[in-house]
Amino acid sequence: MSTEYDNFVGGEWLPSDDGETFTVRNPAATDEIVSRYQRSTEEDVDAAVAAAAAAQPDWAAMPGPERGAILRRTGELLAERKQSLVTTLTTEEGKTTAEATPEVQRAIDIFHYYAEKARDFDGTVKAASGRDKTLHTRKEPMGVAALVTPWNYPIAIPAWKLAPALATGNAVVIKPASEAPSLVRAIVDCLDEAGLPAGVVNFLTGSGSEIGGPLVSHDDVDVVSFTGSTRVGTTVYEQSVADGKRAQCEMGGKNPAVVLPSADIDEAVEVVGAGAFGVTGQACTATSRAIVHEEVYEEFVAGIVDHAQEITVGDGLDGADMGPQVSESELDGTLQYINIAQDEGARLAAGGSRLDEGDHADGHYVEPTVFADVETGMRIAQEEVFGPVLAVIPVSDFDEAVSVANDSEYGLSASVLTDSLSEAERFSRQIETGVVKVNEKTTGLELHVPFGGVKQSSTNTYREQGDAGLEFFTTTKTIYTNF
Structure with missing residues (x-):
């Protein structure tokens, strides 16, 4: 018997609004149903975004080192479950064990990396032009982030979007690809166990054609990050920026x-x-x-x-x-x-x-x-x-x-x-x-340097990973003080 999994909204595991589900099958043995997930609706999107919007101010107000401690504990929990995650990745997505193992480790490393970045990521102090004045900048979170992630790297890519978004004080609604959602569910479960406040991360499963548009175009979503095909990514970008949202889409390649x-x-x-x-x-x-x-x-x-x-x-x-x-x-x-x-x-x-x-x-x-x-x-x-x-x-x-x-x-x-x-x-x-x-293969990325494409491979707006990932999820406020 396969296990049925719920959405995660407002700190609770909940069924979708209408209770409909879909199956995830093993691509190596298609008669094997690996799991069942919620076929979410627009009502579920509204609930998840509302939960994120309500939780975000307190999360942003938490000192960076405290946010980092939760990310660090998340990485530790993922490491404790590494072998199980490798098996899940192979069973759902089809990678070999030799390919799944370093991908899971990459996700662990990403959470540890951004845990440390959360300690001191802030603004800069500049010299003021007059006496008795100070001038400095402050990095502030964008607000609510909508993350839409693919099936081909079902734990690494969600990790490199989630970790910098959370490190900088954003709340998140994440929708994984329906072919392999269990790795994102596992990350969310670890974040919850690590002490992430309710509502800061929300997890929805279902068809991109049914809930992707309502999510990225939602009035209370401030920033959108997508990885997938050029065809879908172009639509996501157009929907996002039509309302003035910040968006990044990483797409295809040849x-x-x-x-x-x-x-x-x-x-x-x-x-x-x-x-x-x-x-x-x-x-x-x-x-x-x-x-x-x-x-x-x-x-x-x-x-x-x-x-x-x-x-x-x-x-x-x-x-x-x-x-x-x-x-x-x-x-x-x-x-x-x-x-x-x-x-x-x-x-x-x-x-x-x-x-x-x-x-x-x-x-x-x-x-x-x-x-x-x-x-x-x-x-x-x-x-x-x-x-x-x-x-x-x-x-x-x-x-x-x-x-x-x-x-x-x-x-x-x-x-x-x-x-x-x-x-x-x-x-x-x-x-x-x-x-x-x-003299290296085109695949394989370091986690601490920017990643992204040009032409139809990317919206070429912001890069992912490293410090670039932090910059995407933040805005800069300049503060003048005359004392």
């Missing part, structure tokens, strides 16, 4: 890895393969395009094909290298792009098929897939697939490589594989992305 002749090709294959097929390609920062110099093109293609064919696909709890896609719709989307690529003339070099026999019969499995001889105008080179599919594009020189890399409506993450310091520096300056890596 991330390139450029392989140049000076690179160690074996190393390049490992780096690109990890970026393309890790987390089943279900990352906004996943390596989707390998742009390879013609001098090493054939060697690279042979290597990446071998790499893809050596990956074991299966249940993440059973030691597989790559797990299933999260849902039937995501799998269908990947298979459609595989067909489109073949129709357009790309050469299928590895994979390309759904796995649906034997141990794969009940899951959303697809082979790691490599297309070679891809042209930059093909849809497989332009549109986000969000699955384990890599398009390999040949180029003749460095300038063409950068031009092809920038030939995209997205601009999130990029990497260059080279042993030339000059090429690395030129690439980092010329590439049109928010994140650039040299």
Whole structure:
């Protein structure tokens, strides 16, 4: 029997207004119902926002070190439950245990990081221009934050939104993706146990199409943070700013890895393969395009094909290298792009098929897939697939490589594989992305530095993580005192 979980509103676990629920299934074994959650309504949104608005002033008035102590205790509680959270993440989202474990640790680290930041995040003292005067600034919370988080990093991304929002004195209503809501519920449970005052965090589950709009456009919501697709994120941003709210949306990517002749090709294959097929390609920062110099093109293609064919696909709890896609719709989307690529003339070099026999019969499995001889105008080179599919594009020189890399409506993450310091520096300056890596995979982020994209990958308003996360959730007041 699966467990049914409630919303968390005003410090209480409560059913939705109309009592309707939805099921969450294991993507590795779709006949297994993992849990049931509330299908929330607009009335539930109103209740959650009201609870947050009522609780926020007292939470903001609490000294930063006291708020930080609650965040620190939350991180400790998450650490105590780490193994259980890893299993839950794998069972709901499909990541392998090897991928789920560092993600859970990332969430723990984020709460500890912002616990310390809460101690001394405030304004600055400036010299006044006259005698007998003081001049200083103060950081103040925005108010009520609406957080809409995705399924592909179901504990790390909620953590890097929740922790800075709370550290700076905001109250929160958070809506996780319906495919994997249990990790956010676990964070909320830990916050409650750590002593967070009632109403400061509120947790709603349900369809984004039904409650997402009412949440981000609610009159009493002051700031909105969203991570998800470009299509949905654009709508969220428009709804949010129409009423003058502050908003940030991090969205899709078509991330390139450029392989140049000076690179160690074996190393390049490992780096690109990890970026393309890790987390089943279900990352906004996943390596989707390998742009390879013609001098090493054939060697690279042979290597990446071998790499893809050596990956074991299966249940993440059973030691597989790559797990299933999260849902039937995501799998269908990947298979459609595989067909489109073949129709357009790309050469299928590895994979390309759904796995649906034997141990794969009940899951959303697809082979790691490599297309070679891809042209930059093909849809497989332009549109986000969000699955384990890599398009390999040949180029003749460095300038063409950068031009092809920038030939995209997205601009999130990029990497260059080279042993030339000059090429690395030129690439980092010329590439049109928010994140650039040299001799590293396009995925993987440090928690203490800004993260975000350009073009259609982001609203490019505010960055997330590190001090940038704190800045997004606060406003600055300047105070003049004549004594």
